[in-house]
Amino acid sequence: MKNSPISKIILEGREFFVKRDDIIDPYLSGNKYRKLYTLLKTPNDTYDTLISYGGTQSNAMLALAAMCQKKKWKFIYYTKKLSGTQKNEHEGNYVHALRLGMQHVEIENEYYKEFIASVRLHVNEKTILVDQGGAIQEAKQGLEVLAQEIRDQNSALHVKAVATPSGTGTTALFLARALPEFKVYTTPCIGNVAYLQEQMNALARIPDNLIILEPKKKYHFAKPYAEFYNIYQRLHVTGIAFDLLYAPGMWQALLEQTDEKIMYIHSGGVSGNKSMLARYKKKGII
Structure with a gap:
């Protein structure tokens, strides 16, 4: 398989790069691949x-x-x-x-x-x-392949930080260990920072270049939030479809707590958007 491509987007006046792992396969895409x-x-x-x-x-x-x-x-x-x-x-x-x-x-x-x-x-x-x-040890090899792709493609971009949202934290953990020369940003989308660290520590030591951005309020996984839908809509105009489960929390943390040039690793997962959008509609947010 060829390396997944990288797209450039502008969000709130900032330039971001998006590693398009979402288009690897309709179901086996993103961090799951x-x-x-x-x-x-x-x-x-x-x-x-x-x-x-x-x-x-x-x-x-x-x-x-x-x-x-x-x-x-x-x-x-x-x-x-x-x-x-x-x-x-x-x-x-x-x-x-x-x-x-x-x-x-x-x-x-x-x-x-x-x-x-x-x-x-x-x-x-x-x-x-x-x-x-x-969350398996075998994930390490796949993240090492991703790390090398990022190095190869970054020669013309000169990005020094990447970002990926976390459920169990497996992707962020092994990617950070494979990319020691980069900052790796993540944020907990399930539970809090302590829970995320516990999940990561069960797999391997958390490296110093892995930076966990703590949400400014507590969010419950898969629950509709107006601010998440707002971010989803702003992302939609970039021409790239993002998921409603993980992406909004990560993008919110990046916009609020960072200011450098960042490569976002697209986690895929957009197949679940139809059911999530139905929840947003039932909640009255749409």
Whole structure:
């Protein structure tokens, strides 16, 4: 695959560069492609089943479903009990993942944490467990490939900082470790800074060049916020589609807390926008 291209945009009078990982593949794009790079290169007959867990808005869930369909692996995905609204949605990541062959299993909320902890005890040589959000050590190789692409393409741009939003922080962590000569900005889109640091430390030491920008107020993941929709609209006029789950929080932090030239690593995930826009409309924000 050729390197994903870089586009230049102007936002609030500032020049930014966008690494277009979102156009790598309709489903296996963005940071999910990078984190799953090693598994994508794994021979198909190595495994026959992949297990993961998390939320039904997850971009990782959809990417895993797409990968497993390509490799002809069974994909089992565990979540907490779904609401009636979630079950009746006709668009969004959950519906697309089901169409790609995902086998969805709901776990009662009070037993969910204990059940997930027990899953890894029953994994065998033909089954692989991918933790929520694609938080796996194997992600390191894919992020090293991305780091080298950034170096190669940056010779004419002279950017000294890159940015990527964080769920588990896997992408930001391994990218920062692979790009010690760059500042790597991120912000927690799920939980707070302490939670993000805990997730990162479970994978590897957090390097000094990784800068976590703390949101100025507490946001709940996947909940509609007027300021996020406002940023989404401003980004829309640049001609590049960004997701409504992760991108608004990262762009808000960059606009409020930085002032240098930055390369934003597009995380993909725009396939979930239809269901998110429906939530914004129901909330009265649109």
